[in-house]
Amino acid sequence: MGWRIAGGQVLRDGTLDPGELHLAGGVIAAGGGGRAFDARGLLVMPGLIDIHGDAHERSIQPRPGIGFPMGLAVRDAASQLLGLGITTAYMGVTLSWEPGLRSLEAWRGLMAALDAARPAIDLRVHLRFEADNLDALPDALLDIAAGRVHLIGFNDHTPAILKKLGNAKEVAKYAGRAGLAPEAFRALIEGVAAKRGEVPATRRKLAEAAAARGLPMLSHDDATLEDRALFRGLGARICEFPMAEEVAADARAAGEHVVMGAPNVVRGGSHLGWASAAPLAERGLVTVLASDYHWPALLEAPFAMARRGKMSLAAAWDLVSANPAAAAGLADRGRLAAGLRGDVVVVDPAGPHVVAVFCGGELAHLGAGGAGRLG
Numbered sequence: 001m002g003w004r005i006a007g008g009q010v011l012r013d014g015t016l017d018p019g020e021l022h023l024a025g026g027v028i029a030a031g032g033g034g035r036a037f038d039a040r041g042l043l044v045m046p047g048l049i050d051i052h053g054d055a056h057e058r059s060i061q062p063r064p065g066i067g068f069p070m071g072l073a074v075r076d077a078a079s080q081l082l083g084l085g086i087t088t089a090y091m092g093v094t095l096s097w098e099p100g101l102r103s104l105e106a107w108r109g110l111m112a113a114l115d116a117a118r119p120a121i122d123l124r125v126h127l128r129f130e131a132d133n134l135d136a137l138p139d140a141l142l143d144i145a146a147g148r149v150h151l152i153g154f155n156d157h158t159p160a161i162l163k164k165l166g167n168a169k170e171v172a173k174y175a176g177r178a179g180l181a182p183e184a185f186r187a188l189i190e191g192v193a194a195k196r197g198e199v200p201a202t203r204r205k206l207a208e209a210a211a212a213r214g215l216p217m218l219s220h221d222d223a224t225l226e227d228r229a230l231f232r233g234l235g236a237r238i239c240e241f242p243m244a245e246e247v248a249a250d251a252r253a254a255g256e257h258v259v260m261g262a263p264n265v266v267r268g269g270s271h272l273g274w275a276s277a278a279p280l281a282e283r284g285l286v287t288v289l290a291s292d293y294h295w296p297a298l299l300e301a302p303f304a305m306a307r308r309g310k311m312s313l314a315a316a317w318d319l320v321s322a323n324p325a326a327a328a329g330l331a332d333r334g335r336l337a338a339g340l341r342g343d344v345v346v347v348d349p350a351g352p353h354v355v356a357v358f359c360g361g362e363l364a365h366l367g368a369g370g371a372g373r374l375g
Helices: 069-084 106-118 132-147 158-163 168-178 183-192 196-213 225-234 246-251 262-267 277-280 298-305 312-318 323-328
Strands: 005-014 015-024 027-028 035-038 043-046 048-053 086-094 123-132 151-155 218-221 238-240 257-261 288-290 346-348 353-359 363-366
Touching: 005 346, 015 035, 015 043, 015 312, 035 151, 035 158, 043 257, 043 312, 048 288, 048 298, 048 323, 069 086, 069 106, 069 123, 069 353, 086 106, 106 132, 123 132, 132 196, 151 183, 151 196, 168 363, 183 353, 196 218, 196 225, 218 225, 225 246, 225 298, 257 262, 257 323, 257 363, 262 277, 262 288, 262 298, 277 298, 288 298, 288 323, 298 312, 312 323
Parallel strands: 005 035, 005 043, 048 086, 086 123, 123 151, 151 218, 218 238, 238 257, 257 288
Antiparallel strands: 005 015, 015 027, 043 346, 346 353, 353 363
16 A cells, blocks of 8 residues: 655755655655545655664663663664654664673673564664673674674773773762672773773774675764774774864765764753754764764754754755765665655654654554544
8 A cells, every 4th residue: 555645845855845745665656646644734754864872771771770671672662763753773782891781691682682573663783882892792793794783883981981980970870880889890990991902903803894794884982083084994984973073074074974963953062061063064064963862852953953044954854864874875765755765754843743654655653643634
């Protein structure tokens, strides 16, 4: 069965204009019939593509030390993502040297749950590999080779954590996440730091495995031009959360995508005191927005950008759909054009809130008021 989404403002070729959108055979069709969906007063947009979201961690461990089954967490995450108009989601899964939520054991459990899951949305894995996690490299390489990983991120949070060891509150936070007493956590990270000399070889092996599978790679929290050059040399052509404007400018000059957080845009600035994403996006230095730690921000962000008055909603939507698709090498989605995947979100701009979501050409979610619009 196909669909005819009629009466709304459809985002095509960079503009929002009245029109119809047809879905048939899982893709966007040039025309045809099908069941009608009344989109009057609504926006018909490409599905949101989230290149990095780690809010699923709250479904796994809503409180420190309180865990839930991975299968339940995956179902919960997929349901929430769908209701927010996210049709392709890269789960930012941190594989760390820490026990608990970000451990190798948790990684294995999540991979098994994803193997068994059949979500309506395209749920993918963004492996955020912590540099010092030497013991987890064999698992990571096997899962990359098996096709369970779709994006590689080079993380290195160990130096920042080491700097906070004098702050009892911060140590307690990290220890709680790992399920350890503070002193045990201190001993763990000091032992990890003692093997820093093995990090470069581990990174190279990871990069070689990703390249062999044709996976996109990104660096995370580049602080200097030297950081960007290091990861560019490994094949990471996406710069995520650069900590300095000059790093973002260098990445853009090299034709690379630059990712920052949608929560940064919605809140009006970084919660860590780093650069504000909105003005950088307006200047072309940020090309992709990701949900980061808050899924609802991805839908809200383009509207927040448009309210600033320097970027149209159509242009701002590229930050959360067309551009992340291009960065991730997904040529079959991110735009509404004949032959592309039928991933569509119908949005009430007054919220904004999601009225309907179509994934792969099929109706996958109805929000408030959506049922009354079915023909």
